[in-house]
Amino acid sequence: MTARPETPSLVPTNKVCTKCGRTLPLSKFCRCTRNKDGLQRWCKDCQNEASRNRQKAKEKTASRQTAVHQSDGRNPELAKFKPVQLIDELRARGYRGTLTYTYEITL
Ligand SMILES: [Zn+2]
Numbered sequence: 001m002t003a004r005p006e007t008p009s010l011v012p013t014n015k016v017c018t019k020c021g022r023t024l025p026l027s028k029f030c031r032c033t034r035n036k037d038g039l040q041r042w043c044k045d046c047q048n049e050a051s052r053n054r055q056k057a058k059e060k061t062a063s064r065q066t067a068v069h070q071s072d073g074r075n076p077e078l079a080k081f082k083p084v085q086l087i088d089e090l091r092a093r094g095y096r097g098t099l100t101y102t103y104e105i106t107l
Pocket residue numbers: 017018019020021022042043044045046047
């Protein structure tokens with residue numbers, strides 16, 4: 001069995017991921033036609049991680065809304081607020097983004 005010598009070529013076979021800084025084979029990068037070299041700047045691992053984090057952030061936002069939503073459960077004190085007060089209260093607590101909630105009145 002003869003080992004094939006590495007072909008010295010002008011085409012780079014490795015690329016440095018701008019996120020994790022590792023030098024990885026080009027196969028570790030997804031294609032991206034917008035970039036000069038036709039590849040993403042981040043390796044697949046970093047892309048995956050980033051999309052996972054995006055997903056997590058989404059879930060976080062959703063659960064935040066749910067927490068406020070279920071005012072009878074996890075945030076009993078929020079049920080006492082009027083909508084306007086609630087908005088101020090949530091701002092004060094650092095909540096940002098779109099909030100949808102139902103206002104429930106027990107008669
Ligand atoms: Zn990476």
